[in-house]
Amino acid sequence: METISTDVVIIGAGGAGLRAAIALAETDPRVRVALISKVYPMRSHTCAAEGGAAGVIKPDDSFDMHFDDTVGGGDWLSDQDCVEYFIHEAPKELLQLEHWGCPWNREADGSVAVRPFGGMKKKRTWFAADKSGFHILHTLFQTSLQFPTIARYDEYYALDLLVDEGRCQGVTALEMRSGELRQFHAKAVIIAGGGAGRMFPFSTNGAIKTGDGMAMAYRAGAPLKDMEFVQYHPTGLPNTGSLLTEACRGEGGILVNKNGRRYLADYGMGPETPVGQPQLKTMELGPRDRVSQAYWHELQKGNTVTTQWGECVLLDMRHLGEKKINERLPLVRELADAYLGVDIVKEAVPIRPVVHYMMGGISTNTAAATPLPGLFAAGECACVSLNGANRLGSNSLVELLVFGRRAALSAIEHVQGLPAPNAAALKVGADATAKRIGELFSRSDGTESMSGLRKEMQETMEKNVGIYRTEEGLQEGVNKIHELRQRYRRVKLTDKSSVFNTDLFQALELGSMLDCAEAVTVGALARKESRGAHQRLDYVERDDKNFLRHTMVYHQGLDVPRVDYLDVVITKSPPGVRDYSGDHK
Amino acid sequence: MSRKPLVRECPPTTWYFRQPRYLRYMSREITSVFVGAYCVLLVVGLQRLAAGPAAWEAFLLGLRSADSIVFHLLALAATFYHAATWFNATQKAMPIQVGEDFVPGNIISGAHYVAWAVLSVVVLFLAGVF
Amino acid sequence: MAKSHKPVVWFPFAAGGTVIAFFLPVIVVLTFMAALGHVPAGLGYERMHAFAGSGLGKLIIFGVVALSLWSSAHRLRCTCYDFGLRADTLVATVLYIGAIAGSILSAVYLMKI
């Protein structure tokens, strides 16, 4: 097995991974960086983000307001020291991107333009039409090309972390095109592997979002935090799950039920605002958890529109007019037209909530460090506790930048003075990986079909861990996922070739998703309250006495994981009422 | 390593049969043969003109053959096709931005067509066609 | 990779392409009329001679002929390559020399008028 020695390994070349790589290269050109990704960097799912990235820049805005919006939006489950650090770094990072060439939309005077976004009190979302994530990703990728110390390993599938003397010191990875296993030895590892939305059947997430990074850290002993908080985005296309960005509503789109009623007014987000004059933090600009939950209630009441793709509500943008739509929401128009055959200029689009984002992830502190020394994490795979129980739209893209960079700085600090890894000791771990893969290939008693298991997992997650949850359903979910994890040991590989074997990768991804799914279900069952994106029909109130705490889930091999808790850091904003009734009252 | 990438060559002499758009491209390029040949005819014409009235008249008379008519038809098609493709391309080579927006391509090309028509009429007029 | 001197040949190609597009169709129409036996009045010896005899006329005629020749020679060179003829230097030399020769001849004839 070939060994690649380097200083810092980054797993994942999406927004978070690339930002970390650039920060490493800029800060210390002597540090060698290995950037591993299972897809070419520009294919990473950051490219799908549409709406924009939040950072205080305009004179009428303030850090305090961004702080309050984020903490309240997260239903007080955010660590406030982390939020504090984040809001101050956010504008710097967005400006840095501007200096690197990101084509942000502009005001007439040449300054950057901002748009309103759900749950935000002020306009502070920087945007590049409705391809913000795409432009961020490509700007970062292209910028990274000028640094010779960043060695890229594109289409390498990372498998297991290598740990010696209690420190994370590397990772094993398969070169996808040759099928050869490699070991990377380093002094620090940063995981930036992205989310895990593919656990669910209906998701805005790309095929690559299978929680590998989370599972990798989890198996190596680092806890997963707050995994039960899964964000549903209220406006997905009902057939493909493609996202229609929140900017649709930010620009003035409205949500109506089959009777033409703007039903959000009935769920604590009213009173109605005039059509075409969106007001911040109310009605259509309420937070995602609340807006998605309102759909569920409408469904129960029979107020949804029945379409060939299932029960929907309508997103109406006709009043915005063709010019504004083309200028600000061209992608949305194209998507709705191509995949659904609806021209948003002329018709309201049927939509429904769709799994979008994982608030939870690898537990990290504000320095992006995990409890496992030498292991850092950033981006959607990490839970630095910025987003709490519900992420506000447009905070995530900035999180990638802020904590991607932070992870890099922490890693540099960590590697100072560390001796070179003990190759012999790490090889023991690498051999274990080799054995695991070898066993998968040579397994002759495989009985479980990979796509069959995947389907059962996705159905379980949708049925039992959806927008609203119950004890009964969650218990069923926990049992089922546990069973699937046992059955996964007998998963059968049909394709035994070495070259670009996607059957193999899908099987490995399924393993990651099952690990994550177990953490989600177990965490959700244990949290007997309703908070943010975690809503229980049997515990409808928020319970700050018992659950103003982070869920920490620890991997226990094939057994049911261990659940523990960690206190939330509260500095200046005690838990309060989330108010989305605008200025009315 | 069992990598053994398969290289599927682009056939150097027959590639243009692969897609209709390649045939369209090749026909555009082929116009150069007729344009070139016609230019040779023009050079010959100049030589005749320089040689005096008799030579010139003989030259004009010489144009009146079946071959010449066929050749003219081809040259006519080639030059028209060339002109159309050329004008359509101008919007690509020289986009014009006014304020934020770009002038729509068909306006740029359209303007070329109009100028072309005017110019042609002027030439015809000067040549005494009407 | 050194910077290419292609502009030397490309610039006149582009200029020629424009000239061809604007002027050649109508000129072809004129000689076509002659071919059909309807010689336009302007193509009579007197008027042609007068036109080609004037300074401006010489310039126009030379410009049209030389640029069109060059443009079609250059395009033909690319077309040969596209057809699979890989002796590009040879093809280019022959064609460009041909175009230059044609242009020189036109100049010589024009001087005689």
Added chain:
Amino acid sequence: MKERTIQLEVLRYNPDTDTEARFQRYEVVCQEEWVVLDALNKIKADIDPTLNYRWSCHMAVCGSCGMMINGEPKLSCHAFLRDYEGVIRVEPLAHFPVERDLVTAPDDFMEKLKRVKPYVIPKEKKPISEGEYKQTPAQLMKFRQYSMCINCMLCYAACPEYGLDPEFVGPAALTLAHRYNQDSRDGGRLARQEVVATHEGVWTCTFVGACSEVCPAHVDPASALQQMKITSSIDWIVEHLIPGGKSARDTVSREDAGDIS
């Protein structure tokens, strides 16, 4: 939902077992509004797990899923079954080596992207603390179209000149150079000319225009390349025909190139 049975003929190649490629026919029950990628996913899940191809976003933005569909370069997530009749033939992107089945090796393209220096080489440096570079909407529009490239490589599969001469830097990479050249914050054009104004650069392009016709992101590389031919020609004239032009140019371009690091 309306269903429809379609026939897909997919090029298969496994370097472990095959010496040449072959076509394999699949019959798939599809829904009317599906794209070719959905059909492939169905084959992979239910019929033949050994079929290999790349995809991720299913919304025409990640650029992974380019293939030849009935001989035309297409994103398979944006190739609607409703637009096809009869047997649909699916092959890997033309002009790239085939690693396996529909998976090609994009190494050459990745190397070329890097070669054109696709990043801002600032005209004037300024620290983050001084805020953003001002850029008017008009200045933004000047390059925005060229920044839309999703690196799907369809244009490379469409461009015959790239197929005939793999040294050609090609439409997307050159267009990216143009994107930065046109950006009001950038001063690196002359540094990029070292790649753009070469034989392998814009001068291999014969303006076939296929690149722009197949581009799913409406980037219009053909236009960018034509514009760069014109500026490169003007550069050449300045360098060679105007006294003192060359030396002036050289100093500027050296400064530009040295500015990065």
